[in-house]
Amino acid sequence: MAEPTLPILSLSHVGKSYDAGGRRIEALRGANLDVARGEFVCLIGASGCGKSTLLRIVAGFEAATTGQALMWGKPISAPDPSRGMVFQDYGLFPWLTVRGNIGFGPASRGRPAGEVRDTVDRFVELVGLKSFADAYPHQLSGGMKQRVAIARVLANDAEVVLMDEPFGALDAMTRERLQDELLELWERTRLTVLFVTHSIEEAIFLSSRCVVMSPGPGRIDRDIPIELARPRDVSASDFNELRRELSGMLHSHHGRLAA
Amino acid sequence: MSAALSDTAAPAGGEAAPPAQAGGTSPGSGLLQVALALVLPVAILVAWHLATEGRTYSLIPSPSAVAVALYDLAFGGINDDAFSASLLTHVLASVGRVYGGFALAVLAALPIGLLIGRVPLVRQMLDPMLQILRPIPVTAWLPLAMIMFGIGPRSAFFLVFLGAFYPVLINTVFGVRSVEPRLFEAASMLGCRGSAQFVKVVLPAAMPAIFTGLRLGLGFAWVVIVIGEMTGVPTGLGALIMEARQLSRTEIVICGMIAIGVAGFISDRLVTLLGRRLLAWSPNHG
Numbered sequence: 001m002a003e004p005t006l007p008i009l010s011l012s013h014v015g016k017s018y019d020a021g022g023r024r025i026e027a028l029r030g031a032n033l034d035v036a037r038g039e040f041v042c043l044i045g046a047s048g049c050g051k052s053t054l055l056r057i058v059a060g061f062e063a064a065t066t067g068q069a070l071m072w073g074k075p076i077s078a079p080d081p082s083r084g085m086v087f088q089d090y091g092l093f094p095w096l097t098v099r100g101n102i103g104f105g106p107a108s109r110g111r112p113a114g115e116v117r118d119t120v121d122r123f124v125e126l127v128g129l130k131s132f133a134d135a136y137p138h139q140l141s142g143g144m145k146q147r148v149a150i151a152r153v154l155a156n157d158a159e160v161v162l163m164d165e166p167f168g169a170l171d172a173m174t175r176e177r178l179q180d181e182l183l184e185l186w187e188r189t190r191l192t193v194l195f196v197t198h199s200i201e202e203a204i205f206l207s208s209r210c211v212v213m214s215p216g217p218g219r220i221d222r223d224i225p226i227e228l229a230r231p232r233d234v235s236a237s238d239f240n241e242l243r244r245e246l247s248g249m250l251h252s253h254h255g256r257l258a259a
Numbered sequence: 260m261s262a263a264l265s266d267t268a269a270p271a272g273g274e275a276a277p278p279a280q281a282g283g284t285s286p287g288s289g290l291l292q293v294a295l296a297l298v299l300p301v302a303i304l305v306a307w308h309l310a311t312e313g314r315t316y317s318l319i320p321s322p323s324a325v326a327v328a329l330y331d332l333a334f335g336g337i338n339d340d341a342f343s344a345s346l347l348t349h350v351l352a353s354v355g356r357v358y359g360g361f362a363l364a365v366l367a368a369l370p371i372g373l374l375i376g377r378v379p380l381v382r383q384m385l386d387p388m389l390q391i392l393r394p395i396p397v398t399a400w401l402p403l404a405m406i407m408f409g410i411g412p413r414s415a416f417f418l419v420f421l422g423a424f425y426p427v428l429i430n431t432v433f434g435v436r437s438v439e440p441r442l443f444e445a446a447s448m449l450g451c452r453g454s455a456q457f458v459k460v461v462l463p464a465a466m467p468a469i470f471t472g473l474r475l476g477l478g479f480a481w482v483v484i485v486i487g488e489m490t491g492v493p494t495g496l497g498a499l500i501m502e503a504r505q506l507s508r509t510e511i512v513i514c515g516m517i518a519i520g521v522a523g524f525i526s527d528r529l530v531t532l533l534g535r536r537l538l539a540w541s542p543n544h545g
Contacts (some may be wrong), residue, residue: 061444079448091445095463095540105449108459136540156449 006073006158008192009035009058013067016053017217026217027053033211033220037159040186040193042207044200045251047175050218051196057163058194059085081105084153086163090145092137092152097125099133101148105156123151127181143174150182154189163195167202172223179206183230200246204239205232212249222249320510328510329517342503342511350518352494353484356412357526360419360487361480365473367420368427372469376435377461389428397422397483405490414490415497422483426475434468435461454463467541470534477530481523496522 016028028050029037035041043051057069060079070078071083079085092101103120108164111119124133127147137145146166153161167175183206186193197203203210212222224246228238304322311321331337335344374381375389390495397418408414438461446452446460462469468497488497496515503511 059444061446061448072352078452079444081448083448084446085448087441087445089441091441093442093445093460093463095466097540104446104451104459108446108449108451108455136543138540152449168432 002094007034008037008072009033009194010070010073011054011058011067012070014057014064014069015066016050016062017065020176027135028057028064029217029219033223035160035192035194037192038190040206040208041195041211042209043194043196043211043213044198044203044246044250045213045218045221046198048215048218049213049215050215052164053218054213055085055164055194055196058160059083059086059162080156081109081156083160083162084156086146086149086153086161086166088138088165088168090137090142090149092145092148094137097134097136098129098140098148101137102152102155105152106218107212109156118153123155126154126185127151130196141174142170143178146170146178147181150185154185154191158191160192160194163193165196165198168197175202182206187230198245200250201234204228204246205234210246212246214250270306318509320513325510325513325517328508329514332511332514342499342508345499346514346518349494349496349499349515350522352492352498353488353496353519354488354522354526356415356419356495357477357480357484357522360416361423361477362460363416363420364423364476364480365427368472368476369431369469370423372428372431372472373435373461373465375459376432376465377457389425393425393429398486401486410491412492415484415487415492415495418483418487418490419480423476426479427469427472430468430472430475431465433435434465434472437468438464442458467544470530470538470544474527474530474534477526481519481526484519524531 010087011031011033013032014028014033015026017024017026019025023082025212031050033054043054045051053062056070057064058076060076060083063077071080076083085091093104096104097124099120102123103116106116106119107113124130127150129144129147129151132140132144135243137148140148149166150161170178179202182193185191193206196202197205207226209223210222210226213219214221226242228236228242233239272491305320308322311319312319312323313321327337328342329346331343333344333346337343371381371385375385376382400418400421401414404414404417408417441465442460443456446456451459484495485497485500488495489501492498496519500515503509503515534544
């Protein structure tokens with residue numbers, strides 16, 4: 001067990017730049033971020049602010065060109081089951097059923113078949129897909145696919161769940177339902193969530209902390225704790241106040257870009 | 260009719276996505292479809308009959324002569340010559356070579372295709388050579404094959420192998436290269452990395468394309484069987500055709516053509532059925 005004071009994720013001066021068509025593009029510059037275990041952190045900002053890049057560095061899909069990203073104090077060098085990723089386009093394996101997708105991680109890590117089966121049963125039930133357990137992804141709706149994507153990450157013992165605009169492709173009703181379900185999961189388990197979104201409302205509704213990012217080059221601007229009581233009411237006045245505040249921060253960047 | 264059936268087979272439930280549309284709506288019932296498929300063959304038969312029947316010096320035998328020859332070839336009892344009741348022997352010999360050569364081609368093309376598609380070093384080493392070898396027709400290989408493998412079944416195997424190899428290889432490479440990069444990310448964050456991804460991600464993801472390659476390859480194997488059996492083998496549908504040609508038994512030649520067509524059709528149906536089972540997950544195949 002790690003010391004209670006050690007952050008589960010720690011980024012110091014993380015930057016990322018790459019060459020595109022002979023031009024050097026700086027996607028992220030000098031990002032500092034500590035995340036404690038059990039926090040729900042939203043990364044919010046306009047496109048090009050580096051929020052997805054930051055998430056992919058934490059996932060281990062991309063290496064930082066400067067600085068360092070640590071998990072429990074150890075450098076992140078490659079993708080790992082302890083950091084599960086939920087993609088906006090789901091990234092499910094189309095040739096596997098719901099059960100197969102959820103069992104993919106445990107089976108890949110050499111868990112015995114009986115244990116994999118029990119885990120799969122548990123998580124199929126947890127995300128309410130029991131009657132679709134043997135369906136293939138193309139037979140599922142977007143909301144169901146995203147439930148499978150979340151379940152397969154949790155079934156694989158992820159401590160940190162990285163979510164890259166996971167509900168961005170869903171209709172409003174389904175999105176709200178999944179937000180509620182995600183919060184319920186997060187409150188029940190001791191998950192740490194790093195959630196990328198460009199919706200201010202979604203960020204305030206879900207997170208315990210909002211990290212506001214801005215483009216050109218991508219960087220972290222502000223780090224705002226969201227201390228509203230849960231369950232949160234999107235029409236409450238304190239919610240609206242926060243929304244206005246965050247909206248102002250995001251729009252001031254636009255103004256600066258245009259100027 | 261079939262569209263209605265697949266509708267009810269799709270999972271029910273408020274949130275379920277609508278099942279994929281059945282591809283290609285066809286007019287009318289099954290009976291009409293059969294009738295439509297028969298129009299052209301019947302027209303050709305009639306024209307063929309009118310052009311050949313009752314003409315003593317026609318080089319092309321009449322349909323009825325072919326029918327009689329086909330019966331004799333299959334069951335004997337009419338001509339009682341060297342061809343009588345030999346159809347099954349020839350069919351079995353060709354089926355053995357087609358599937359043997361095809362199986363060899365798959366065994367070679369699948370792993371090479373997976374490696375070319377996935378490993379840049381292998382691609383750089385093999386791809387240019389294969390691109391140059393590929394346009395060489397199987398016919399052009401015939402003399403060399405007979406020198407290398409001798410007169411007989413080994414040359415036939417080799418030629419059928421060549422015919423089936425490239426379609427399987429090219430479609431495998433295509434399938435591997437078009438695997439969504441996202442799936443590799445998903446696999447690696449779930450703990451499946453390195454060479455394990457070949458079996459758990461690359462192969463299944465490329466399966467629809469590989470499958471198209473298998474179908475084409477098996478088709479080509481039947482196409483080249485006549486050339487493959489020009490290598491001096493005594494049996495096989497190709498050998499039958501070559502021998503009948505030398506004896507000017509054109510009706511036997513046509514029987515051999517019909518047998519190849521039917522055998523090729525049946526083996527294509529078998530592969531398609533297998534594919535339906537293996538690719539039930541794919542909206543484009545299932």
